[in-house]
Amino acid sequence: MICIMVFNMIIKAIRFRTSSNVKKLISHLKNGKDNDDVEFLKGTAADIDDMHLDASAKRSTYSIRHWIINPHEATTRTQMREVVAMIAGEFDFDVARAVIVEHKKKRTTADAHAAHWHVLVGEIDPVAGKVLSCSFDRIIHELVARWSEFKFGHRFVLGKHTKTVIAGLRKRGAVDVASRIEAEFAQTELPMGEAFTQSQHQAKKRVGIDLPAIRQVVKAAVATATTRADLEALLMSKSLTVVAGQKEGTWIVEDLNGNVVGSLSRLSGRRKSEIDDLMRNIRNESANKQGDHRTSNPQRGPRNPSAPRQLDQFRDAGPGNDDPNAGQDSGVPRTTSVPARMPQSTAGSAVSPDLKPTGWIRGLGGHQTRLSELLGWANTLAMKPAERVMAAIWHLEEQAQYDFHRVVPDFKFSETVTKLHVDIKSLERKLLTARDHHFNAELRLRKAPRVRWWHYLLCVAFIVERRFRTLEDDARQASDQVSGCERRLHRLNSKVVVEEIAEKRRHEAKIKEMVERKREAGATLELVEAAYGILRLQPGFAFGGTDFVLSRACAVLQDKKEAVLKASMAENNVISPGPTI
Numbered sequence: 001m002i003c004i005m006v007f008n009m010i011i012k013a014i015r016f017r018t019s020s021n022v023k024k025l026i027s028h029l030k031n032g033k034d035n036d037d038v039e040f041l042k043g044t045a046a047d048i049d050d051m052h053l054d055a056s057a058k059r060s061t062y063s064i065r066h067w068i069i070n071p072h073e074a075t076t077r078t079q080m081r082e083v084v085a086m087i088a089g090e091f092d093f094d095v096a097r098a099v100i101v102e103h104k105k106k107r108t109t110a111d112a113h114a115a116h117w118h119v120l121v122g123e124i125d126p127v128a129g130k131v132l133s134c135s136f137d138r139i140i141h142e143l144v145a146r147w148s149e150f151k152f153g154h155r156f157v158l159g160k161h162t163k164t165v166i167a168g169l170r171k172r173g174a175v176d177v178a179s180r181i182e183a184e185f186a187q188t189e190l191p192m193g194e195a196f197t198q199s200q201h202q203a204k205k206r207v208g209i210d211l212p213a214i215r216q217v218v219k220a221a222v223a224t225a226t227t228r229a230d231l232e233a234l235l236m237s238k239s240l241t242v243v244a245g246q247k248e249g250t251w252i253v254e255d256l257n258g259n260v261v262g263s264l265s266r267l268s269g270r271r272k273s274e275i276d277d278l279m280r281n282i283r284n285e286s287a288n289k290q291g292d293h294r295t296s297n298p299q300r301g302p303r304n305p306s307a308p309r310q311l312d313q314f315r316d317a318g319p320g321n322d323d324p325n326a327g328q329d330s331g332v333p334r335t336t337s338v339p340a341r342m343p344q345s346t347a348g349s350a351v352s353p354d355l356k357p358t359g360w361i362r363g364l365g366g367h368q369t370r371l372s373e374l375l376g377w378a379n380t381l382a383m384k385p386a387e388r389v390m391a392a393i394w395h396l397e398e399q400a401q402y403d404f405h406r407v408v409p410d411f412k413f414s415e416t417v418t419k420l421h422v423d424i425k426s427l428e429r430k431l432l433t434a435r436d437h438h439f440n441a442e443l444r445l446r447k448a449p450r451v452r453w454w455h456y457l458l459c460v461a462f463i464v465e466r467r468f469r470t471l472e473d474d475a476r477q478a479s480d481q482v483s484g485c486e487r488r489l490h491r492l493n494s495k496v497v498v499e500e501i502a503e504k505r506r507h508e509a510k511i512k513e514m515v516e517r518k519r520e521a522g523a524t525l526e527l528v529e530a531a532y533g534i535l536r537l538q539p540g541f542a543f544g545g546t547d548f549v550l551s552r553a554c555a556v557l558q559d560k561k562e563a564v565l566k567a568s569m570a571e572n573n574v575i576s577p578g579p580t581i
Contacts, residue, residue, distance in 0.1 A: 009145040009154060010070035011083075013137055015123070018063040022052040025064070029118055035105040041077065041117075043099030051122030062123045065091075065132050070116040073154045077102070080117050083148050090140045091133055093121050143168050150177045158185050214240070215267050218253060222268040228279050242279070249276040257407055386542035389549055390535065397528040404521035406514055411507045413500065420496040427492060431485040438478035445471045530556045 016025060026045045030038060048064065055063030069083055080100075088095045101118040123132050142159040147169065149156055159165065162185055169178040217238045225231035232242060235253070242264060245252045249272055251264040265272045383391065413421075448471050455461035530553035534541055541549055 009072070009083075009148050009157075010068070011087075011141040011145050012068040012070070013141060014066040014068070015062045015134065016052075016064035016066055018052065018055050018060055022049060022063070025066070029101050029120075035103040036114075037102075037104040039102045041100040041102050043120075047099050048120055050126075051120070051124075054122055054126045055124045058124050058129070060124050060131070065121050065123055067119040067121075068116065069119065071113050071154070073152075074113050075115070075152065079148075079152050082151065083144065084117075084119055086144045086147065087119070090144065093125070093132060097121055097125070139164050139168065146181055147174060147177055150174075150180065156181060156184055214238075214253070214261055218264065218267040219269060222264075222270060222275070222278065225278065231278065249273075251275055251279055256402075256405075257409055259409075385545075386539065389542040389546050392546045393528055393531050393535075393549070396524065400521040400524040400528065403514075403517040404525065406518065408511055408514060411504070414503060417496060417499050417503060420492060420499065424489065424492050424496065427485060427489050431482065431489060434478065434481045434485050438475070438482050441471070441475040441478040445475045526557060527553050530554075 016022070026048055029048075030045065052063045067084075067087060069080060084098060084100065085095055088098070099120045101120075102115060103118065104115045121132065124130075139161045142161050143165045146156065146159070146165055148154070162181065166178045166182050169175075169181070217240070218235070221231055221234035221238075225234055228242075235242060239256050240261065241254050241256065243252050243254055244250070245263075253261040253264050253267055255261060261267070265275045268275065381388075445468075448468050449464060450468065451461050451464050455464050527550060531549050534549060534552050534556065541552060
């Protein structure tokens, strides 16, 4: 796919392969499910089918060039046709060949224009037999977009090829446009790459993930958040989480089922350094210097960053609460604070604050996640016993809630199996070619003349014999190549069957595990609710520890079950009568 993404005038180009199913493309263009209104402004679906047939007859790799014109600001159909004419001039095709389809749907941003257009042109000109050019497509798309924004009075947006676009506009005589763009973006840095491609958008849509909507959510969250905890809370409200990527400084957005949505940097439109600063809480460093030494709440988990309400209530109502601010509730959940302490050396003496970190201390910067976990454990140990019990019960409830509401994922083969299928198809094509070569070699061998007695008289017998042996060697090599391809194909087919069976069994085992954990989560949630009830009535039980509180909760649940059972048996007259006198 050839694609250039800008914010105001978006122009994409997708080269449709001849080997692909054109019916799916036509179905997508006609689809009214994802669009409020669909209208063919020029041409019909039969014209698209003809483009595909023309390319198939010419044995071309690509059959259709599919442009998508997606303006952000209001654009009329007349202006759209001007854009199509500019594209036709750049890629040298007749506008009369184009099929234009208009789609209207609600956009993810309120100020975005509702209409976008699909322009389809055959890669092969059926009359002249000429193939559409594809050189410097990205730069040409950006050039047309900037020129269109100037003509229609839209706001200019910086692209990745601005310098080349300015030179191209001057070469085409559009000096005013080039000067205007150059003056506006003289001191501006290059923009980020596109948040997602068209293929990624469609792939995520098939599994129920709306990338454009998620992108707006992530952009708003990053713009609002000042710390990592704030960002996690905002994303969690939209059923999204952030996890560290495999590369240092990379952060990935996932849904609650663990499906990867995309890079946090690309979705938010921010640079990796800015995102890394936010995730490491560097953005609010100035606030910390002014005296805000609050540590992160140890109860903030990856799935629920907000502190548990029950813990805050218990902290205010529990026994032995010596918090001086307990009577001055500001309405904001308080976090457990750990007083700042001077770092200690091995001898126990305080280390000077002016001493710069050296050696292994400097290497701790690469273990931010582990250090955060250790800080959470330290904060938990610094709690009062009652608070620590409440935190443990809350974490138990959080895990149970996650297991109870977990959705069973759809089965799909892994990349290993997908690659095996691709290798099988490639090998099948090679086998077909090898069989054709073998057939031709056998045919040439059968038609080759044999050595006759008069060849010896003319002294050409060795020439005829050498040619015949050469053809025999070619036929033998072709036969060996066919046998080798068949053996490799048989091995791959056997391997893919084994892999598919193994993955299906793993998926079945995963589903069984999820069902079992969901069943256990229901019982755990009942236990947690009983534990909360005990601590509300008897806060002093918390000093017995988490296991003690949970055991008391189990006893309460068991008593309730026995009471219900006795009541049920009494209603059904199952209780045996007493001894008769």
